[in-house]
Amino acid sequence: MALPFWKVKRELKRLAFQLQDLPRRLQNLPAVLRHDKTLAEYEAGFDQAIRLIPGAAPIGPKVALLVIYQPGGLPPSVLHTIGYLTRHGYAVLAVLNTPLPEGDLARLTSLCWRVLERPNFGYDFGGYRDGLRILSREGVTAERLIIMNDSVWFPFQGDPLSQLEAMLEAEGLDAVGLNQDQKLRRDASGAESFETRQLESYFFLFSGEAIHSEPFQAFWQSYRMSSDKSYTIKHGEVGFSSYLMERGLRLKGMIRRQEFLEAMEAAAVEDLRLALDYAAYADETYARDGAALLASYDGSSDWRVKALAHVRTVALRRPFNVGFPLAADRLFGTAYVKKNSQAFFHRMRMQILRGIDNGLIAPPPPELLSEFRAMVETYERNPPANAERTL
Template sequence: MVQKWVIKRELARSARHLKFPFYAIAAPIQRYLHDRSKAQNSRFTPGLQPRGAQLALYLLHQKDALLASTFETCQHLAAKGFSTLIVSNTPLAEADRQALAPYCFAMIERPNFGYDFGGYRDGVLWLLDNPGPVTRLLLLNDSVWFPTLPGEDFLAQLLASDCDLYGAIMSQRKRHVSDRYVQSYAFGFSGKLVETALFKRYWQHLNLQSDREWTIRRCERKMTAVFRSAGHKIGARWDFPDVEKALRQLGDADLIAVLQLEAKLEQKRGEVIGPLVARHGQPGWRVEVEAYINSPKFRKFILLLHPSVWLPLNFPFLKKSKERRFAQHRPYFIQSVGPECNPVMLAEIARWDAMDPLVTSAVSQTADTAV
């Protein structure tokens, strides 16, 4: 039986889509008004870090004091040779500006217009208006903890890639190849692409709305299509062949954990997964499980897979979303990956859901049954 919260979510999503034609009309006007008032409504502060050619645009949206994990991420970017531009979609306290200054060459504080892509756009346009050499431009936002694993290689792969647009994750396998897109919480551009007229035109004319569905559909998904259609090479560190290979290499106990978490997050699959787990030890069980995992019925959304899959993948991101399924997923991360995790981030993750009673209840139930 489909849960009520899922039905409500889908109905709300459908209702929001009815607004899209009006958004499409209003967006160019709102973009124009935002650009006209940007100088008055934004604040620029220089940082202490020298600006190099290997750039990171790190987008923040933290309404209270900055999280300790923010500084861990900044330190990691600096250690990997990135010069960082901070873009904050909320005002920063003076103490936070001073604390961030050693880890960035500039800070921009702006209104939260257009969500993450609005912040990306203002940051990218500032860089283009203040030109300097660029070999690689990383865009990263604080909707994820990063890096949660000490030996992460995403940044090294990004720098070594010959792709013009290279992200952490490519979207769902079920999509047509031409429709698949780079997910937007961590991705980068080559210096060659940054120098093109298309790159500047894309960001200048990007239609924004402060609406999650609009941002996903009209910004995140279309960005890949724009640059792919112009002949630029697209790639990602993790794709479905990587996930499938990691799943095949798991032992039986980890496979059962993967299935049980899938049944918890996708309860409609419980009728299939429950009996499948119960048949463990019978002849042909492994073949049957692998056939199910390789079928379209099994969701391979890497951000919600059991974290035992993440270790062989060296996957160093964890979503901060308060959405129930991500909250239910975090105790599994703490149990499976916790010993490998950055201790500052691990402590923050363990406290993350404590202030939301509904989420806390769900997390507690998950922790009680975690494998």
């Protein structure tokens, strides 16, 4: 029996990516081979490698573990996030994966319960692991726990934390996140269904029961942090959610691909035109297709069918809220925006700013808008070439 063409195409793409990634893997091989020794040395010297600084904020039943990596100094957006979490009653443990100037450190300690300085070992999941270790050492028993990093502007607009807390309670969930990955699967007959996968790892909100559950505790006790990016994506970003869900914990994201595609199926033709007008593309072929569709717009049902097929194809290949930010905003709101440095995300931010300036997307608070606009304008002057995903 011959393999379906789509499967052959998928496997060829996978092979091409693996070949493209081979030089990086070879370059990282010495570090991979030394990993066990490096990890053992880090664990043995942990107390000498870190600095735990008391902050002015009191501890409480709700705790937020925020990993910060800002080599250029603390931007207003991080202080905005901390202020927002604090107003919602969360005591913040800030985990620094890079040193900060003393002035920035003083600002953090005035707002946080504790500030943990650590080496940048293991990326964000290394920071998560060490932050949880500190909470355990300090005897903190949380009824709610946020684990997040500073790779997003959060909240960008609205009050997403109230929505997430309401979801957690109303649906009896163990954890909620901002975005949950879903992959389209086809069975042997060609029938389609969505497989719900990991919560995107820049934000988790856990219930008290989940924090103290055996799966949660077991994952972090056994997690072997690494500074190999592929390892961290596989075993941290993807592996964490998978581990919890396989052991019965219920996780759900505020925005998901299936709901987006269902909404697009019901969208008016003018809404589809706007979705394409404010689209961001990582793939040149799809960018050309989108431009051709916009140029041929006539409001007809035939055009609508073509536009829907285009949106579906692109949204299944790339993050839909990055590819179609205006359409995603109209459905879910823009609770957060990624700070990812790759070109695809820059194009998305350019379209969001265009939507704000044209009155189609609600703006964030002024201090965030200034930072956001400055980043967009910098990259408009000097656009990067690489459009691929990074951790």
